[in-house]
Amino acid sequence: QKEVEQNSGPLSVPEGAIASLNCTYSDRGSQSFFWYRQYSGKSPELIMFIYSNGDKEDGRFTAQLNKASQYVSLLIRDSQPSDSATYLCAAPNAGGTSYGKLTFGQGTILTVHP
Amino acid sequence: NAGVMQNPRHLVRRRGQEARLRCSPMKGHSHVYWYRQLPEEGLKFMVYLQKENIIDESGMPKERFSAEFPKEGPSILRIQQVVRGDSAAYFCASSPPSGETQYFGPGTRLLVL
Secondary structure (H helix, E strand, O other): OOOEEEOOOOEEEEOOOOEEEEEEEOOOOOOOEEEEEEOOOOOOEEEEEEOOOEEEEEOOEEEEEEOOOOEEEEEEOOOOHHHOEEEEEEEEOOOOOOOOOEEEOOOEEEEEEO | OOOOEEEOOEEEEOOOOOEEEEEEOOOOOOEEEEEEEOOOOOEEEEEEEEOOEEEEOOOOOOOOEEEEOOOOOOEEEEEOOOOHHHOEEEEEEEEOOOOOOOEEOOOEEEEEO
């Protein structure tokens, strides 16, 4: 099993809909998770991080973490064509501490069509 | 406050040459990470450095690759005797002393002919 695994996609949603991106992880010691957005040909851009079980909201983005199920998700409300990108889930691998190398999922390509 | 800087942004080398990639972290950041993204593949960790120290190099290929972060100046990722398989985007990220979140630079696209 991969350490961080994302739903393969690609995911296509209409403008204004909710996009749901999912990620599972194998290390029960992982304490924090990061969501990055990467436009084609560009570098990853941090959009959300979450440490605690439950939901964390930031504008149109909501991250959800369920440590018991080893599952983290990202919801994008009112999706816009500008949200079309690859979304990367990442977890640190430092014995449960919050820094050190990040292990990334393979990414989910999201397309928001007008 | 400038972000993470990398140069060059694009680098073309012939097989057998050396490639040097430079990274200057964000102001106030003391941790530097290098990642590689091969075409159509995900981001893979290579090495984690603090000033004058390599903390974790578990992702570095055993040969031809080396990294440093000297007391003064940028971090350098050095690839000796490049091969076509080294063609990729190399990203540097930095984090503050608390080490919580990593911010990425624009990357260096290496093309080996």
